[in-house]
Amino acid sequence: MRTLIIILVLIVTSCKGNDQKAYKTEKPKYEKIKNSEFELINSDKQNGLLILFPCLPCDAQNTFSEFKIEEISVKNGFSVLAMNFNQRLFLNQSEKQQLTKKLEK
DSSP states (O other): OOHHHHHHHHHHHHTTOOGGGGGGGOOEEEEEEEEEEEEEESSSOOOOEEEEOOOOOOHHHHHHHSSSHHHHHHHTEEEEEEOOOOGGGSSHHHHHHHHHHHHHH
C-alpha cells in the first residue's frame, strides 16, 4: 500500500504541465524587395541563396503563390530570388533573323 501511494505521488507530480511561455519563438526577420525584373526575399541569417526561374507564362509573383517557400526559406536562413526572366529565354524575331544570317555565311 505504501509503494502504491509513493507511485501515485510520483505520477501526479511528474505530469505537471509545462509553461507555454518558454516555447514561444519569435518569427525570423526578412526583407522583401520587388523589382520589375525580380522579387527577392532576403533573410537576416543567410545560409544560401535559392534562385527560381518561373514557368513560361508565369512571373515571380505567380511563382511565390504556387510554391509556398517564403516562410520555409526564412526559417531555415535561405534567401530566395524569383526572376521575371521567362520571356527572355527565347529569341525574338529579329534575333532569329540575325542568327539565321550568321549561320548561312
